Structures are given as C-alpha cells and as structure tokens.
Amino acid sequence: MILESVASINGVAGDDVPPTSHALPLTNVFRDDVITPGLSAEQALSGAPSVDQQRFSVPRILGDEQ
Numbered sequence: 001m002i003l004e005s006v007a008s009i010n011g012v013a014g015d016d017v018p019p020t021s022h023a024l025p026l027t028n029v030f031r032d033d034v035i036t037p038g039l040s041a042e043q044a045l046s047g048a049p050s051v052d053q054q055r056f057s058v059p060r061i062l063g064d065e066q
Contacts, residue, residue, distance in 0.1 A: 041054045
C-alpha cells in the first residue's frame with residue numbers, strides 16, 4: 001500500500017518540472033549584526049524582588065532528590 005502511494009507520486013511530476021523543496025521561493029530576511037551596549041548587572045537586577053551575589057534569587061522548586 002505504501003509503495004503504491006510512493007509510486008503514484010512519481011507519476012505526477014513530469015520531466016519538465018524541476019525538483020524543489022518548497023512550492024514558493026523562500027528568502028531569509030536577516031538584519032546586520034550590530035553591537036549595542038547591554039545592561040549592566042545592576043541595571044538588570046534593579047527590578048528583581050530578590051538578588052543573591054549578582055544573580056536573580058528564586059524559590060527552589062526541586063528538593064534534594066535530584
């Protein structure tokens with residue numbers, strides 16, 4: 001049954017139809033990489049409710065069973 005389905009696909013495309021991976025041409029849109037200044041640790045952590053050694057401090061959700 002599967003082989004019959006695959007064989008039926010071979011009959012659809014003619015020799016004048018070039019093989020393609022997509023029905024429509026695709027073009028990737030990329031932007032140039034531009035280095036911009038980021039946040040300092042103090043700026044990034046300024047709105048955090050809890051901080052520990054310049055890191056976000058969050059409640060532990062896993063126990064010691066890890």
